Amino acid sequence: MDDLSNNRATSGRTEVISIKGLYKSFGENVVLDDFNMNIYEDENLVLMGKSGSGKSVLIKCVIGLMQPDKGKIEVLGKDITKLGQQEMDELRAEIGFLFQGSALYDSMTVRENLEFPLRRHRNKMNGNRTKDLVMEALENVGLAHTLDLMPAELSGGMQRRVALARALILKPKIIFYDEPTTGLDPITAKEIILLMLDVQKKYNTSSLIITHDVDCARVIANRIILLYEKTNYAEGTFTELSTSPDPKVKAFFK
Amino acid sequence: MPGSFSIAANASSFFTEIGALSHFAGRFFKELFSRPFEFREFLRQCYQMGNKSLVLVAITGFILGLVFTLQSRPTLMEFGAVSWMPSMISISIVREIGPVIIALICAGRIGSSIGAELGSMKVTEQIDAMEVSGTNPFKFLVVTRIFAATLMLPILILIGDFVALVGSALVENVKGDVSFLLYFNQVFEALEFSDLLPATVKSFFFGFAIGLVGCFKGYNSNKGTAGVGKAANSAVVFTSLLLFVIDFIAVFVSDVIYG
Amino acid sequence: MKNSNSQNLRLGIFIIAGILIFVAAVYFIGNRQHLFGNNARISSVFKSVNGLQVGNNVRYAGVNVGTVRDITIVNDTSILVDFIIEEKTMPLIKRNSVATISSDGLVGSMIINLTPGEEFSSETIRGGDTLQSISKVATADMLTTLNTTNENAALLTADLLKITAAINEGKGTLGVLIRDEQMAQDISSSMAELKKTTQGAAITVNKLNRLISQFDMENSVAGVLFKDTLPALKVKEVIVSLEKSAGEIEQMTSNLNKFSEEIINNEGVLDYVLHDSTLVEQINATLENAEAASKKLDENMQALQHNILFRGYFKRQARIKAREEAKRD
The missing domain is CATH 2.40.30 (Elongation Factor Tu (Ef-tu); domain 3)
Structure with missing residues (x-):
């Protein structure tokens, strides 16, 4: 981690993810066609698009949950389509993923949920280290008291925060947020956004945030990409895009 | 002709399902023998399936023995063959009725819960979350569950058989004057290895079928909450059907082996 | 993790209980089949x-x-x-x-x-x-021997009955008998037949005797089967009676033989008959004897039939006979 932050300080805007010419279809249904995108270090990139426009497909291709049909995806300098299972798992340890519905394991306590990503990396951890990491992650989201509760006993906002803690527990370099504020009331959503920014500052991570929540995008985005008609339709800062003359772009910010 | 078209479509979807299920089973065996084995999750599943089903199985078994004995008694009494009760009941329970009834109960209890659990995990992206966390979800969720069901079912069936015989002995003890000692003496007089062993082997297959179909339906369930309900329901229906098919094959095979 | 430990404990108890039931079942079934132990x-x-x-x-x-x-x-x-x-x-x-x-x-x-x-x-x-x-086959063998014996005895009885009937009739037509030489020859041949039959009876009796002695043999197969001595005694009794009646028949036959020889040797049978009244008495007595003897034999056969050991056999004979008759009809 330390040498990486040194790197960051010296090298400026390095690409952490670069996607070139991505094509993905399900049978007849083409979802992504010639999609290009870069994410740089320390950047919060917001990906906006309509429901069913292929945002989740894109993010799943990047993390290796789906195989793209064509195109090149490089994450931290590695071409993920050419990685074996072992290398893929190692790369995934560098990436945090906050799923849409939190995706906490129902049958496990909060503690077990947080320990789950650590179990693959036992060689690096002993019992105390695991405990410390779990507590640290929970304290970061302000939920240390929920350690032995089941996810079903938590409110939606708390679940989202625990899920964020789980995504952060391995101190990843990149975090993917899939719709971090859907299903939450505006106040809780704002809490989550602030928490995301907090984390951002604390761990110097790059983030890819999928959302159609304009408020969220305004607060968090350094840069916004609009996914429209299967490709990267527009790119720019929040002010650039929200004042764009293109009616199709404008439609996103109504 | 729309009628024939729908039959052809049904048949083709049925065969597709069987093919996918076989593929799923093949993947199970491949992943079962490759490291790592999720031992703690396996034990947890054994506990969930074994201990948590025990009360249900015991009650079912007890009532089964009770009712079966009460119903058979008058007929045997007509022939003056009440003394044949222990041997008749024990052979039919150990060979056939015990394993099948208890497996059906477990298909309802275990199969549906696996189907619903994995289905909802699939829908809420928990399975994806596991994969992203560097854990093979097939190993963690499917292999452990199928293996646990395969090992727990024979034990549940043995306990169920035993409780059923206790229930039967109770009836004989109250209605007739057969002591428990005499009853079980006659039970073991009547039973052969050729009754116990095929039934036990059969119950491993029952457990495997329950775990396999439950996991298959849950793991491949469609998106949405409706998919979860459908996964649980079709897991039970398909498992029950499969249990009878397995039972038929098992009886057929053991008949050939033991003449 | 306390929770997990107590789960493991309960799971352990559950699994051990299941295995114990299985092992107990295997043991009890195996024990009955004497798979274990010395x-x-x-x-x-x-x-x-x-x-x-x-x-x-x-x-x-x-x-x-x-x-x-x-x-x-x-x-x-x-x-x-x-x-x-x-x-x-x-x-x-x-x-x-x-x-x-x-x-x-x-x-x-x-x-x-x-x-x-x-x-x-x-x-x-x-x-x-x-x-x-x-083996069950040993008993069957024995019954086969008895079968031959009984067939002979049955033949003998039938013959004797026929002869006795003939003699009875002859008694009414004594005049014809006395005049007719042909008739005398007939008598002679029937005597010969009677003799043969008697010999048959003797053989039968001998066979039965052998059988009985087999029964008595120590450690013999039949000896054990009839270790309950009562039926054996009964069979013996039957055989003795048969022997006795056979003896009587033999005696009667020799008497008749003598008589018929005398008839043939004498030129005029009538003469002889007229002159010698003792002969007539003799014939009378002989015939009465024969009748009594055949009756006794009948009784003996009946007794044999009622003997529990042979009942099944005779029943089967009767069934076979009935079936044959039915076929003939």
Whole structure:
């Protein structure tokens, strides 16, 4: 981690993810066609698009949950389509993923949920280290008291925060947020956004945030990409895009 | 002709399902023998399936023995063959009725819960979350569950058989004057290895079928909450059907082996 | 993790309980089939095993002491049956014990019954011993012999009846008999027939006698079967009666023979008859004797039929006869 932050300080805007010419279809249904995108270090990139426009497909291709049909995806300098299972798992340890519905394991306590990503990396951890990491992650989201509760006993906002803690527990370099504020009331959503920014500052991570929540995008985005008609339709800062003359772009910010 | 078209479509979807299920089973065996084995999750599943089903199985078994004995008694009494009760009941329970009834109960209890659990995990992206966390979800969720069901079912069936015989002995003890000692003496007089062993082997297959179909339906369930309900329901229906098919094959095979 | 530990504990108890039930079931079933514990292998050779199967029980005086382990056909008349006997019962079973195969109840499976030998013996069985046996076939053989005997006896009875009837008729037409030489020759030939029959009877009686003596033979197959001496005595009695009546018939026959010879030797039969009244009396007496003798034989046959041992056999004979008659009709 330390040498990486040194790197960051010296090298400026390095690409952490670069996607070139991505094509993905399900049978007849083409979802992504010639999609290009870069994410740089320390950047919060917001990906906006309509429901069913292929945002989740894109993010799943990047993390290796789906195989793209064509195109090149490089994450931290590695071409993920050419990685074996072992290398893929190692790369995934560098990436945090906050799923849409939190995706906490129902049958496990909060503690077990947080320990789950650590179990693959036992060689690096002993019992105390695991405990410390779990507590640290929970304290970061302000939920240390929920350690032995089941996810079903938590409110939606708390679940989202625990899920964020789980995504952060391995101190990843990149975090993917899939719709971090859907299903939450505006106040809780704002809490989550602030928490995301907090984390951002604390761990110097790059983030890819999928959302159609304009408020969220305004607060968090350094840069916004609009996914429209299967490709990267527009790119720019929040002010650039929200004042764009293109009616199709404008439609996103109504 | 729309009628024939729908039959052809049904048949083709049925065969597709069987093919996918076989593929799923093949993947199970491949992943079962490759490291790592999720031992703690396996034990947890054994506990969930074994201990948590025990009360249900015991009650079912007890009532089964009770009712079966009460119903058979008058007929045997007509022939003056009440003394044949222990041997008749024990052979039919150990060979056939015990394993099948208890497996059906477990298909309802275990199969549906696996189907619903994995289905909802699939829908809420928990399975994806596991994969992203560097854990093979097939190993963690499917292999452990199928293996646990395969090992727990024979034990549940043995306990169920035993409780059923206790229930039967109770009836004989109250209605007739057969002591428990005499009853079980006659039970073991009547039973052969050729009754116990095929039934036990059969119950491993029952457990495997329950775990396999439950996991298959849950793991491949469609998106949405409706998919979860459908996964649980079709897991039970398909498992029950499969249990009878397995039972038929098992009886057929053991008949050939033991003449 | 306390929660997980208590789960593991309960899971452990559950699994152990299941395995215990399985092991107990295997043990109890196996114990009954004498798979465990100290056993000795004993064998016996039978002519037929009547559907005996591996796993059937072996009983000594009605108590289960072992199970059948192996059945091999040695040759066309002997089948080797190996069975296992609990070691603890071995000091109680004598070496001269006899193995028989019988059915356990009306619809039960076959069992091997061990019964103590006739003679007192202090030698007990050891592993590897071969016990004497009685097969169902031995009994069947015996019945076959009896069958021939009885056929002969039946033939004899029929002949005697015919003769007696003829003589009875002849008594009414004595005048014709006396005048007609041809008739005298007829009498002569029937006498010869009678003689033959009597000889047949004698042979039959001899056969029966042999059979009886076989019954008495020590350790003989039949001797044991009839170890209950009552039926044996009865059969003996029957045979003695048969012998006696046969003797009487023989005597009568010789009398008749003498008489007929005298008839043939004399030129005028009538003359002789007229002159000698004692002869007429003699003929009369002889005929009466013959009648009595045949009646006795009849009675004996009847007695034989009623004897419980042969009842089945005669019933079967009657059934065969009835069937033949039905076929003829």
